[in-house]
Every structure is written in structure tokens, then in C-alpha cells.
Amino acid sequence: MSEEIIALRKRVMSCIKCGLSKSRKNAVPGSGNIQSEIIFIGEAPGRSEDLQGEPFVGTAGQILSEALEYAGLKRSDIYITNVVKCRPPNNRQPLKEEQDACREHLLKELEIIRPKMICILGNTAFSSLLNGNSITKNRGKIIHRAGQLYFVTIHPAAAIYNPDLRQVLKDDMKFLAQTLDKIKKGLQIETLE
Numbered sequence: 277m278s279e280e281i282i283a284l285r286k287r288v289m290s291c292i293k294c295g296l297s298k299s300r301k302n303a304v305p306g307s308g309n310i311q312s313e314i315i316f317i318g319e320a321p322g323r324s325e326d327l328q329g330e331p332f333v334g335t336a337g338q339i340l341s342e343a344l345e346y347a348g349l350k351r352s353d354i355y356i357t358n359v360v361k362c363r364p365p366n367n368r369q370p371l372k373e374e375q376d377a378c379r380e381h382l383l384k385e386l387e388i389i390r391p392k393m394i395c396i397l398g399n400t401a402f403s404s405l406l407n408g409n410s411i412t413k414n415r416g417k418i419i420h421r422a423g424q425l426y427f428v429t430i431h432p433a434a435a436i437y438n439p440d441l442r443q444v445l446k447d448d449m450k451f452l453a454q455t456l457d458k459i460k461k462g463l464q465i466e467t468l469e
């Protein structure tokens with residue numbers, strides 16, 4: 277791990293920049309391979325993540341892992357994080373002010389990893405990073421914004437009780453993996469501006 281990421285993890289774990297610091301058990305910094313070409317961004321830690329201090333280790337995480345595996349991607353190859361690093365009480369959506377307070381940590385992660393692709397998981401990350409309202413029209417698409425590529429898909433928690441959405445996530449992950457391959461080979465890809 278680079279010194280920079282170790283320093284960032286420490287800052288996150290002791291951060292008290294917003295009210296979520298009061299109710300959390302553990303802050304949850306991002307985790308994974310910092311050489312990764314792709315970073316996945318979810319919403320906020322849930323109960324399991326809060327207890328373990330690791331992102332996407334609960335049911336939603338299992339669904340994400342399954343979809344990644346289906347696409348030939350491994351959790352250990354990629355980097356995963358969240359818009360906010362502390363669990364909101366009762367898993368409510370993080371407030372705008374909490375997202376804003378936590379943004380410096382996310383920006384630092386992006387600066388360290390410099391991913392070729394940012395994978396947006398669900399509406400909170402979509403609105404926080406791209407100012408979008410709803411992923412419906414953009415799901416499964418690649419967006420090119422300010423020199424950065426983004427891929428938009430559903431939040432894995434949305435698929436917990438919905439087998440159809442599980443397949444959507446799997447197919448999206450496959451498309452994402454294929455797109456990354458194309459980018460690496462210098463091939464043209466279709467994007468929305």
C-alpha cells in the first residue's frame with residue numbers, strides 16, 4: 277500500500293467532519309487494489325460494513341462479488357469505496373451536507389488511484405458525482421465528463437430481492453469488463469457526452 281493511501285485511511289478512520297461520526301462503530305475507507313484501472317463507488321456503509329470497517333461485505337457486497345465474478349473480475353483486482361465513509365443511522369440516504377463533508381476523502385482516493393473508469397453504483401453516487409437525478413436513462417452507458425470515463429449501473433442492494441436486477445448487474449459488469457479491454461487495446465468505445 278502506498279504511504280498516501282495509508283495516510284488517507286488513517287484520516288478517514290478518525291474523521292469527525294460530519295455528524296455520521298457520532299453514530300458509527302467504524303468508519304469504512306475504500307478498499308482493494310490501488311493500481312486498479314477501475315473504481316466502484318457505492319452509497320454508504322451498511323450494518324455489516326460498519327461492524328467490520330470494510331466496504332461491501334454484507335448482502336449487497338455478495339451480490340456485487342457474484343456479478344464481478346460473472347464478468348471475470350475479482351474483488352482483489354479492483355478498488356471499492358462509497359460516497360460517504362460512515363454508516364447513516366438506519367441506512368437512510370446520506371444527506372447532501374454529509375456527502376459534501378466526505379467528498380475530500382473520495383477525491384483523494386480518485387487522485388491516488390487515477391482510474392481509467394469510475395463505476396457508479398446507484399442513484400446516490402450518480403447524483404453526487406455527476407449531478408444526475410435518476411440512473412434509469414443512463415444505466416448501462418458510459419459517460420465522458422471532464423476527461424473522465426464513468427459507467428453507470430444499479431446499486432447491488434436493489435437486486436437483493438430481485439433476480440431480474442441481479443442479471444442486469446451481471447450483464448452490466450460483463451459489458452464493463454469488455455469495455456475496459458477495448459480501452460486497453462486503444463479501440464474506440466461509444467460514450468455519452
Ligand code: URA
Pocket residue numbers: 318319320321322325330331332333334336337358433
Ligand atoms: N451499500 C453501499 O452502498 N456500500 C456498502 O459498502 C455496502 C452496502
Ligand code: SF4
Pocket residue numbers: 288291292293294295296297303360361362374377378379381
Ligand atoms: Fe468524516 Fe465522511 Fe465519516 Fe463524515 S462520513 S465523519 S466526513 S469520514
